[in-house]
Amino acid sequence: MKISTKGRLVTTTALATIGLIAAMIWWANKEVEDANSKRRQTNEIARGLNELRLVTFEYMLHRSERAQQQEREVSQRLAQLIETNPFSGPTQSEVLADLRERSATTHRIFEELIAAPAADSTNPVDNELIRRFEAQLSSRLLILQQENLADAFRLADFSTERINAAQQRVVVVILVGLALIALSTGGAAWLIDRSVLAPIGKLEQATREVASGNWNYKLDIGSEDEIGEMSRNFDAMTVSLRTSFAQIERSNQELAALNKEIESFSYSVSHDLRGPLRSMDGFSLALLEDYGDKLDDEARDSLQRIRAASQRMGRLIDELLGLSRVTRAELTIRPVNLSEIAHAISDSLNQQQPTRHVQWVIEDGIIVQADKSLMQIAMQNLLENAWKFTSKTDQPVIRVGAIKRDGMQECFVADNGVGFDMAYADRLFGAFQRLHHESEFPGTGIGLAIVQRIFRRHEGKIWAQAQPGLGATFFFQLKEQDHE
């Protein structure tokens, strides 16, 4: 059964019990009201009977007309009071019937007593008979009125018993209701413990096991409810994660193998390829120096071309090794002052080509969280590019600065050089990609690839905005580091 269904069942039971208690209390209250009404009526009857007894005694003592009249009035009122039967129980009805009969007899005997001749006969036998007759009637009146009063009290007792019974029933119903509510609450608590808390405890244990690396842990809660479903999903998830992690592990191993191959390749490039290149350059130089005078101009030009090509290839190899190092270098993140780096590079460039007059606009205090040596390489490439591509500009300006955009710091290197067509911007950061011919602006075409890789290593990004003839601006953004 679903937990939600169990919950609804428990709630319904509790609500039904409360409803039952309310109905029983309402019913008992009606009973009490009805019984109270009957008790009031019974008290009226008892009061009437008491008054009847009083006037009967008064008549017996003084034989007064007033007592006779009062007896008749009370008898009449009493007869009206007991005429209708408000009771439903057979015993009460029986008592009331006895009361009616005895009341009628009492009044009849009282009338006989009034009608009895006075004991003033001269015959003593007659006097004795009359005296005995009156004594007998008086005794009967006394007995009947006592019985009537006792019965009136019995009727009152019935009403009281009914009230007591109703009150006791309410107590019993409340106790039973409380027991039922306690039972359903206990049942709910037990259900929650068994169906929710215990499985959640297992789930918690399972998450701890998985977090500690035990990917083979199986939760396996066999219930058919929501938590059972969640358990099955959890187990499916761990199976899926196990498979994914195995694949990642394999990929990592393959990656490590590839890295080793790259290392090996780099070694080969740096050592195996450099040797022949140096030989080509060296022997070409030796030919020029030793036999230059024996060679014609064309031969010497060819040798010069061989030397230039081999030197260029050497630089290409150096650039490739640089790219490789950038990829593999360990990062040491700390605050780096880009402004200082830019000033140092600009000074170096100015010294290298003192004939050029480039206007450097470098904003002070540009601080980023990064690896200083890699940022040195990135800024070197960006500023050398700007230097190079403003070589044909009349009044070259190179700017280094930072702006805030959407709360993030963006740094830039801008120049007013030749610029480029943004249609080719996607090729800009590819290795060996060039937007200008080498004869126009010399270079290997690997510098921006290195720059982009450096920013990727920092989880940052770089992008460019340019227009042909108006210059180019390279923006870069670095991931904000947490300050601890």
Next chain:
Amino acid sequence: MASETHRRVRTLVIALGALMVVAALALGYGGRRGLFAGSAAPMEKLSIALPTTPHAALLFIAAAKGYFAQEGLDVTVTRVSHGKAALDLLEERKVDLASAAEVPFVISVLKGARLGIAATVVSVSTEMALVVRRDRAIAVPHDLAGKRIGVTFGTSGEYFLWAFFIRHKLAPDSVTMVDLPPGQMVKALTQGTIDAAATWEPVKSEAFVALADNALSFIAADAYTVTHVVIGHSEFLNARPEAIERLVRALLKAEEFARSEPKHALTLVADQLKLDLKVAQAGWKDLDFKVNLRQSQLVTLEDEARWAMARGYVAKGPVPNFLPRLYLPALLAVQPERMTVVR
């Protein structure tokens, strides 16, 4: 965290369990009071002398239905013809208790017997009657003057006759009273040795059957209500309060049976008394079976005492106090509302 929650839930469950136990105990309390009443004590022996008349119906029912045994009483019943005979056995100490009308009880008390009434078992106003022979020119009560009337002396029959005469303003010595035991009453009537008989059921019905159309009866409902009671020696009643309480409980069960199943009760009583069902049925509905002790009984007992002295059963003197002769504790313990005696 999870284990803490588990612990709290278990504590809650235990607390709720405890609440339910308390509720169950509270619910059971009311039932237990009735459950254990009178069931564990050993059986008490009692011997009772009962008249073979419907007036002792409740006692016969209690015996036949096993109510005495249910209440832990081992009752031995001795059957006699009428209440006075049962009282005689009691006075001879042959039985522990007897069932009889109040009149023989009053006479015995006046004679010095220290008896007590444990409970009333039946009252009846219209059963006691004068059965007369029409052929003796008796049509109205005043025609009885000078006639011979059979009556069992010292019984409620004699007191009824006395009350009947007063009710009709007749001098008791205007007739001749013939002392006859109940068993000879019908024969005397049919043979004509008496003109009328003051008697009760089942003799009354038997007389009617015997006289057929020649029978006529007079009653005096307003003059006398016969009350039959269970009587014991006061010292016995005081010494065996537990037994008397059980007896009262058994009688109350019998009363409830007679009320709820009157036909079954009548059949059972007729069978017990070896009476023809029709004879037993006559007057059955007039019998008011109620186990109680009433204040009004004291008035009747005192009237009967005055009559007994007037009739010469004992020497004239002050009417004795009958209040100590009513044994109240049993009824007070079992159903106090049945006891209306002023204390």
